[in-house]
Amino acid sequence: DIQMTQSPSSLSASVGDRVTITCRASQGISNYLAWYQQRPGKVPKLLIYGASTLQSGVPSRFSGSGSGTDFTLTISSLYPEDVATYYCQKYNTAPFTFGPGTKVDIK
């Protein structure tokens, strides 16, 4: 099975900072990748699908890129409400594995 890794596992940044999270697949998955945000105590929320397509209603400061094995989620300017854990998920074929998550907080 394809394994998903994320880096870093956690980060601390200041409000207004640009934040980049990396997700890597152990084999190529084309652009079959989604990103989710889970705020503390809340339900996960779909941010991006198809590696780079922004889900309706998601602020434009979020963006995704990549294809094959290497993907990034970028927050162009960090807001306090972006404190959350971010997960990638592959969906080219089952199993539809999630990455281990990246926890983002405010410095």
Add this chain to the structure above:
Amino acid sequence: EVQLLESGGGSVQPGGSLRLSCAVSGFTFRAYAMSWVRQAPGKGLEWVSSIVGSGGSAYYADSVRGRFTISRDNSKNTLYLQMIGLRAEDTAIYYCAKDRSWDPMRGLDFWGQGTPVTVSS
């Protein structure tokens, strides 16, 4: 408004069984794949199972294959997860989630609030 409401969680001894349900409203249920995703206490998300809109095909994580069965009743707008042979490592919040497409997986765009399952002696 899309709504997903899970039920059926609870405490069970190892080896026991539970049946989770997810009642949905606000969208054409049969037109979308559905999934179960779980989250153990303090841990990350784990995909468990998905089923196509018709119910004709299902997919499972290796950790639950042979013990869990996903199903759906499109006449009742309800998704199910039958769990047998439960183990301590199945302890988690179980979320049902709607896919963006009839065929899994294209991204899970709506999630329920989750139902807790605790497996302990």
